Amino acid sequence: MFGSKFKAKLADPNSSLALIHRLMTEQAFGQRKNYAIAGVLMAIAAGATGLTAYLIGNVINAAYVDKNLQAIIVLAIVTAVLFMVKAIASYMSAVQMARIGNRIVADNQRRMFSSLSQQNLEFFSRHHSVEFLARLSTGASAASQVINLLVTSIGRDLLSLIALVTVMVYQDPVMSLFSFVVVPPAFAILRKMIRRIYAIAKSQFHGTTRIMETMQETVQGVRTVKAFTLEDQMRARLDANIAEFENDSNKWARVALRASPLMEALGGFAVGIALVYGGYRVLETGATPGQFFSYLAAFMLAYEPAKRLARLNIDLNTGLVGVRILYDIIDNPPTEPEHENKPALALTTARVEFKDVNFAYRSGEAVLRGMSFVAEPGKVTALVGPSGGGKSTTLNLVLRFYEMDSGSITIDGQDIANVTRASLRRQISYVGQDVFLFHGTVRDNIAIGRPGATEEEIVAAAKAAHAHEFIKAFPKGYDTPVGERGTQLSGGERQRVAIARALIKDAQIILLDEATASLDSESEQLVQDAMARLCRGRTTLVIAHRLHTITHSDRILVVEGGSIVETGRHDELLRKGGRYAAFYRLQIKEQGPLNEPIPIAG
Ligand SMILES: Nc1ncnc2c1ncn2[C@@H]1O[C@H](COP(=O)(O)OP(=O)(O)OP(=O)(O)O)[C@@H](O)[C@H]1O
Ligand SMILES: [Mg+2]
Structure with missing residues (x-):
């Protein structure tokens, strides 16, 4: 009966039991030697505690029954030594546990980062960047917290409790029975609290994440916030997040801290019963006062570890929220696995060909529709066209930031889907539309x-x-x-x-997305010149809004609505009088006569 329930819980990967099992096998097992050392130290401390309680009986008897001062002095010295042993063993085990815990935190942070680095762009666009930070800090430490909680509870509290209960039973078995009547009601009460604790801890995590999100957006968007005087709005948003979190934290405290007074009240009840019965035994049945005192000492000493053990489940469930948060990330199957069982891309001339490529970021909303073209080796191919037409998307697909839905992209005859991503990206120099500096x-x-x-x-x-x-x-x-x-550089400098x-990457394929967009005419000419050098003899795909920067390209592709609507050289397209010519004339009218541009390819 119990066995099958246990197995069922273990089979549900989200149950507390399964999580603990996983933590133990995946993380604690590797540290078993260190845990064993810590366990031995804790056992020594527990033994010393038990022995102290036991010896108190002898002291009392030496004082009241035998009236032997020498014995008392000896016992006092032994007790003092026991306390010292306990102190040293506790300190060493605490240091040992902290070190194991720090190692587990470090391991988890590495595991999480390694898992993240194997995810594609789509994965990252689904989450707020702050969420990863929150998960990294909360999740990694929660794992070590839960394991250490379990080990400490079992190693320190449970062993102490066993040692002390042994003393209690040895001194007076019947009295011990009286003290244990409070255990079942204590457990019944605690069980009820755990569910609530779990829900509150989860809500607390999401609260922290929201606070961090608002904080980060205010900091990163500080220009926009100031320019639009959004300070009050951001403050109101943050205020709401903080109030919610404060409320959750108070709720947690109210519920979790309730365990202590409950245990306290039940403990007082048990002491009362034990006192009456113990007094009766000494007075009426001639038990020694030593027995009575030793029993009481053991009981008092057992009280703290018993209380902590009773709380264990509450603390465990708070920590397990964090563990789930961690595993959520680690368990995501890699969308861009590091090790691909594919050959590397071998370049000869670097000829890039799109064949009937279809692609949508969100299914049903086609962005590229039957895109076909060839970027000839060593030539500059320019993509122009209206905003949102799919130019940047085309480059995204060459880099395999996203996987196309149908069609193919080949480089020197090799389908890019059949070579490793790393080898593909290593042979491409890319300057994106938004420049990112580290x-x-x-x-x-x-x-x-x-x-x-x-x-x-x-x-x-x-x-x-x-x-x-x-x-x-x-x-x-x-x-x-x-x-x-x-941010400390100007847009053009960036x-x-x-x-x-x-340039320094010196790759054979070059992808430039609006690389001159934020430059004045003079710097633009400088950069045009730089790019002409970068592109010489390499296969280049360049996206430009300002058409005069690409008038000397070997080939111009007009991208509109996700496909190529016109192709040709600048003068050919002008003569043709189609989309490109209309575009060009519009720009000339807007920008006035242009300087003669420096050609970007010879
Ligand atoms: N990550 C994304 N998720 C969903 N849709 C996207 C994403 N990136 C772009 N889109 C959409 O795909 C379409 C094509 O975008 P793309 O960035 O390729 O345009 P573009 O031709 O480069 O435009 P621009 O000249 O303004 O840079 C747009 O409608 C855009 O809204
Ligand atoms: Mg773009």
Whole structure:
């Protein structure tokens, strides 16, 4: 009966029992030696506690019955030594447990990061970035907290309790029976509380996450918040989140702390019964006072560990909320597994071909519709067209940020779906529409393009990207910090650093998404020139809104509604008088006569 219920609980992966089982087998088992050491230390401490309680009986008898001062002194010294042994063993076991716990936290943080690094863009777009931080900090420590709670409860509290109960039973079995009548009602009460505790702890976690989300959005969007004077709105949002969390925390305290006074009241009841019966035994049946006192001492000492054990389930369930949060992430099957059983992409000329590619971010909302074209080796192919037409999406698919629904993309005849993602991405230089710089210096950010790049290579790349001049003008030069996400640089400077990063990578395929969008005419010409160098002799796919930057491209593709509606060279397309010509004329009218652009390919 009990066995089958137990098995059923174990089979449900979300039950507390299954989670504990998993923690024990996956994480605690590897630390079993350290746990054994901690266990031995705890057993020593528990034994010392039990012995102290036992010896009190002898002291009392020596004082009241035998009137032997020498014996009392000996017993006092032994007791003092026992306390010392207990103190040392407790300290050592506590240090040992903390070290094991820290190791488990570290392991979990690594496991979680490794799991995240094997997820695709779609996975990340489904969650708020803060959620990962909250899960990382809460989840990793919850696992170690739960395991240590269990080990400490069993090792320290349970062993102490066993030692003390042994003393109690030895001194007076009948009196012990009286004290234990309070155990069943205590358990009945605790069981009821656990469900509530679990629900509250879960709500607390989501509350913390929401507070962090608002906090992060206010900080990252500080310009927008200030420009639109959204401070009051953000404060109101944060206030609501904080009030909710405070409320949850108070609820948790009300329920969880209720365990203590309940146990206290029940304990007092047990002491009362024991006192009456013990007094009766001494007075009426001639038991020694030593027995009585030793019993009482054991009872008092047993009280704290018993209370902690009773609370165990409450603390466990609070911690298990965090463990579930951790496993939620770790258990996500990798959408971009690190180890793919596929060959690497082998480039010869780097000819990229789209064949009838269809793709939708959300099923039913087609973004690319039968896209077909060839980016010839060593040539510049430009994608132009209205906003939202699917240009950036086209590049996303080349990098396999997303998987297409049908059709194929081949590079030198190899379907990119049949080669490893890492080998594909390693051979592509990409400058995205939103430039992202890492926290660090300008040098770090360029060097990221090629691990182990030398100083000369970094400077050469910066020169070619026309970034060297402005970097040199900074007092700290290449050691200038760029700030979080590059916010300490101007938009155009950020872009040139990103281009230098792509240049240093020296890949055969180049994808540029609006790489000159935030530049003035002069810097744009500089960057155009830089890009012309970057693209020379390589297969380049470039997206541009300002058409004069691509007038010298080898081939222009007009993308509209997710497919190619026109192709040709600039002058051909102008002569044709179709979509491109209309587009171009509109821009000329808006922007006025343009400087003669520097060609980006020869
Ligand atoms: N991650 C995404 N999830 C869902 N839809 C998306 C996502 N990214 C883009 N889209 C949608 O796909 C369509 C094509 O977007 P894409 O970014 O390819 O346009 P684009 O041609 O690069 O436009 P722009 O010139 O403005 O950069 C748009 O309607 C856009 O709303
Ligand atoms: Mg785009």
